Every structure is written in structure tokens, then in C-alpha cells.
Amino acid sequence: MSAGAHILVVDDDEDILRLLGMRLQARGFRVSSATSAEAALTQIALDPPRVVVSDVRLPGRDGLALFEEIRTTRPSLPVILLTAHGTIPDAVDATSRGVFGYLTKPFDSQLLLEKIDQALQLGASASRMPSPESGGEAWMEGIVFRSSRMAELMGEVRMVAASEASVLIRGESGTGKEVIARAIHRASPRSRGPFVAINCGAIPEQLLESELFGHVKGAFTGAATTREGLFQAASGGTLFLDEIGDMPTALQVKLLRVLQERTVRPVGAIRAQPVDVRVLSATHRDLDAAMAEGLFREDLYYRLDVVSLRLPRLDERREDIPLLAAHFVQQVAGKYGKRISGFAPEALEALATAAWPGNVRQLYNVVEQSVALTSTPLIPASLVQRALRVPVMEALSYAEAKQRFERNYLIQLLKLTDGSVADAARIADRNRTEFYRLLQKHGLTPAMFRSDGEVQAGGA
Numbered sequence: 001m002s003a004g005a006h007i008l009v010v011d012d013d014e015d016i017l018r019l020l021g022m023r024l025q026a027r028g029f030r031v032s033s034a035t036s037a038e039a040a041l042t043q044i045a046l047d048p049p050r051v052v053v054s055d056v057r058l059p060g061r062d063g064l065a066l067f068e069e070i071r072t073t074r075p076s077l078p079v080i081l082l083t084a085h086g087t088i089p090d091a092v093d094a095t096s097r098g099v100f101g102y103l104t105k106p107f108d109s110q111l112l113l114e115k116i117d118q119a120l121q122l123g124a125s126a127s128r129m130p131s132p133e134s135g136g137e138a139w140m141e142g143i144v145f146r147s148s149r150m151a152e153l154m155g156e157v158r159m160v161a162a163s164e165a166s167v168l169i170r171g172e173s174g175t176g177k178e179v180i181a182r183a184i185h186r187a188s189p190r191s192r193g194p195f196v197a198i199n200c201g202a203i204p205e206q207l208l209e210s211e212l213f214g215h216v217k218g219a220f221t222g223a224a225t226t227r228e229g230l231f232q233a234a235s236g237g238t239l240f241l242d243e244i245g246d247m248p249t250a251l252q253v254k255l256l257r258v259l260q261e262r263t264v265r266p267v268g269a270i271r272a273q274p275v276d277v278r279v280l281s282a283t284h285r286d287l288d289a290a291m292a293e294g295l296f297r298e299d300l301y302y303r304l305d306v307v308s309l310r311l312p313r314l315d316e317r318r319e320d321i322p323l324l325a326a327h328f329v330q331q332v333a334g335k336y337g338k339r340i341s342g343f344a345p346e347a348l349e350a351l352a353t354a355a356w357p358g359n360v361r362q363l364y365n366v367v368e369q370s371v372a373l374t375s376t377p378l379i380p381a382s383l384v385q386r387a388l389r390v391p392v393m394e395a396l397s398y399a400e401a402k403q404r405f406e407r408n409y410l411i412q413l414l415k416l417t418d419g420s421v422a423d424a425a426r427i428a429d430r431n432r433t434e435f436y437r438l439l440q441k442h443g444l445t446p447a448m449f450r451s452d453g454e455v456q457a458g459g460a
């Protein structure tokens with residue numbers, strides 16, 4: 001189960017990274033490393049690991065801040081923290097907030113391996129739920145609803161889960177498309193296999209192909225080793241292609257071939273290899289319009305959309321609002337270390353009647369802001385109304401917001417300039433040294449964004 005599992009190790013001490021890398025690789029793990037929280041987040045977005053092992057002390061944002069961000073963006077990704085001797089109270093606190101485990105330095109590598117194994121097993125057992133046939137409902141865990149619209153949808157989920165059919169999940173932003181994709185996997189006969197998700201819109205085109213299909217050593221500059229792609233990583237399980245509407249047309253052809261032939265050819269490889277993967281995809285875009293404009297291939301669409309599920313908007317299922325709000329209050333109160341009893345009646349009224357353009361995600365954000373700001377256990381209506389006036393915004397610290405902005409800004413600039421640091425630095429009005437430093441801070445390499453002359457053999 002854990003053979004070849006991908007582990008991300010985060011430490012600013014390069015010696016420790018090298019040492020841990022060697023030990024874990026010797027055990028058959030695939031190891032990637034990052035020297036800062038920012039670099040780790042970028043890597044997680046590009047190539048999600050099964051477990052993160054991070055030092056608590058990092059330059060800039062520390063390991064706990066990294067954990068917090070992972071917990072909100074990828075709650076099922078286990079994080080193991082390494083702490084210096086004597087800082088155990090912090091670590092205990094972290095464990096109670098949901099860190100998977102911690103080890104004090106200098107640690108025993110056997111202990112670390114055991115922790116990693118446990119974390120991998122937990123990830124697997126989270127998906128090793130009773131199958132629908134056995135009557136178990138555990139695959140629905142964490143999915144909150146009361147509306148008949150959602151009950152109907154869950155019935156459909158249960159039915160499609162049993163088949164191997166490709167499912168296209170549609171719905172506006174924040175309606176719970178990823179939640180449903182995970183539920184299909186958990187309720188399916190593949191639940192013991194991996195669930196691998198990739199956001200097709202978040203990865204530069206040139207990188208996306210090798211992310212999906214893998215590459216052989218030397219396939220392009222920077223391809224120092226042969227690496228398997230997500231299709232191979234999802235073998236025996238489910239691959240979730242999120243934001244499929246954002247997939248570049250050139251790659252759509254290649255994806256179509258994979259789905260037709262059930263084989264993938266890594267970039268630079270001569271031979272294709274068989275893959276056993278169920279494909280789920282999701283989009284908030286109107287694919288019919290995209291097809292009409294020639295931006296999305298019809299033949300691929302029919303392959304992906306064997307079964308269609310549509311998530312209702314939150315304003316189409318208002319009965320779910322109080323339940324979801326209560327569920328999120330419990331989740332968030334822990335994070336802020338507050339004892340909250342719930343919403344005042346007028347506050348609930350405000351929640352129940354709001355417009356919710358950002359759907360469930362916005363509801364979560366409104367609950368989070370209200371919990372953060374309330375000074376009484378019963379959240380007053382004024383706070384809810386205030387949070388509702390802020391258009392779809394997450395409660396971030398200034399530092400976090402700035403970091404995020406900076407990272408996205410740099411990614412956009414590099415996309416725009418095709419990975420040219422000289423051009424990007426000029427637009428940013430920074431000298432190249434400064435610009436390189438910024439890229440380094442976020443774990444970005446210009447080569448990720450280059451599309452010219454990059455592929456030497458066989459690929460593109």
C-alpha cells in the first residue's frame with residue numbers, strides 16, 4: 001500500500017533534507033523536499049504528497065502555519081511535525097489541533113518511519129469504508145445536508161460509485177464538487193486504492209502533461225530522473241481532474257487518447273503503458289459554451305461525461321444552511337480556541353436568507369469570520385451581516401494574504417512572460433537578483449513556465 005508513496009519533507013536545513021531523503025528513499029518512498037512553507041505549498045499544489053513531514057522552525061512562516069494552511073486546503077493530508085527538543089508543549093497543542101504526529105529532534109528514524117506508515121494507513125482507512133452494498137453510510141461522513149436535492153444527489157453518487165463510469169461533476173464555485181468526487185471514490189469498489197486530485201487550471205501547460213503522464217529521464221531540461229505521472233500514481237484508484245474546463249486544447253487530445261486506449265505514454269517515452277484508473281472530473285465552467293467556441297473538444301467531453309452530476313447552488317437548498325453553519329462553527333471554533341454555542345436567532349435568519357453567490361465555501365468563510373470576531377458564545381446577527389457584506393473572502397491574516405497574493409502574482413507574471421525572468425522582472429520593476437529571490441521564496445522555477453524549446457525528444 002505504502003510502497004512508492006510520495007512524501008514531502010520540509011526543512012530549511014539542507015543536510016537534514018538530504019539525510020531524510022536518503023532514508024525514506026531507501027524504504028521505497030518517493031521523496032520531494034522544500035526549504036520553506038511557501039515552497040512546500042507550491043509543491044503540494046503541483047504534486048500532492050501522501051504525507052508531509054515538516055520542521056516546526058522554518059524561516060518565514062513556520063511549520064504550524066504550514067499545517068494550518070494544509071488543514072484548510074487539504075484536510076485529509078497528514079502532517080508530521082519535527083520539533084526541537086524542549087518545545088513539546090507546542091507540539092501537544094498541535095496534536096490536539098489535528099497534526100497527525102510529532103517527533104522531537106534528534107529523532108529516531110525508525111520512529112519516523114513508523115509514524116509515516118501510520119499516517120499512510122490512516123489515509124487508506126479513511127477511504128476504506130464499508131461499501132454501499134454492505135449498507136454502510138460511512139462514505140457520506142462529513143457531508144452535511146438535509147435538503148431533498150442533496151439527498152437525491154447522494155443517491156446518485158451511491159449508484160454511480162458502484163460502476164466504473166466516468167463522471168463529470170458540474171456546479172458553481174464552492175458548491176462541493178470536490179467533496180462529491182471524494183465521496184464517489186469512498187463509496188466505490190476502488191476505495192482501497194488511492195484518490196489523486198489535480199487542478200488542471202493551476203498548473204502551467206508544459207508541466208501539466210508530465211504531471212499527468214509522467215516523464216522519462218532527460219525528456220526535457222530539468223527532467224533529471226524518470227518520474228511517474230498522476231495516472232500511474234492513481235493506479236487501482238481514482239483520478240480526479242478538477243477544473244477540466246481549463247485544460248489546454250493540446251492536452252485534451254492526449255487525455256482523450258489515454259481514456260480511449262487506457263494506456264499512458266510518459267513524456268519522452270517510446271512505449272505506452274497500461275493504466276487502471278477511474279476518472280472523475282469537475283468544472284464550474286459552461287462546457288457547452290466552451291465547445292461552441294472550440295475551446296473544449298466534443299469527443300473528450302463525451303468520454304468524461306458518461307454520467308453527469310450537478311451540484312445545486314446553496315440558494316437552491318436553503319434547508320441545508322443551518323446544518324452546514326452549525327457544522328462549520330464546530331470546525332472553526334476549535335481552530336480559534338473558542339467556546340461557541342451557536343448563532344443568535346436573527347443571525348440564523350440572516351444566514352438563511354442571504355444570497356450566497358459563493359455557495360458553501362462562502363458560508364464557511366462567513367462562519368469563520370463570525371467566529372473569529374465574536375466576543376460572546378452566541379454569535380450576534382451584526383457579525384454575520386458584516387461578514388456577508390465582504391464579498392466571498394477568506395479570513396486570512398495580513399501576512400497570509402500578502403503571501404498568497406505574491407505567489408499568485410509571480411505565477412501570473414511568469415505565465416505571461418513564458419518563464420522569462422528578464423521580462424517578468426522588468427514588468428515587476430524589480431532587478432533580476434531581487435526577482436530571483438522572490439521566486440526562490442515561493443519555490444518557483446522559471447523553467448516551469450517555459451513552453452519553447454523545452455521538450456527535446458518525443459514529447460509535446
Ligand SMILES: Nc1ncnc2c1ncn2[C@@H]1O[C@H](COP(=O)(O)OP(=O)(O)OP(=O)(O)O)[C@@H](O)[C@H]1O
Nearest residue numbers: 142143144172173174175176177178179284360361
Ligand atoms: N455538503 C457539505 N457538507 C460539508 N462541507 C461541505 C459540503 N459541501 C461543501 N463543503 C465544504 O465547502 C467547501 C467547498 O467545497 P468544495 O471544495 O468541494 O467545492 P467546489 O465546488 O470544488 O469549489 P470550487 O469550484 O471553488 O473548487 C469545502 O471546504 C468543503 O469541505
Ligand SMILES: [Mg+2]
Nearest residue numbers: 174177178242
Ligand atoms: Mg473545487
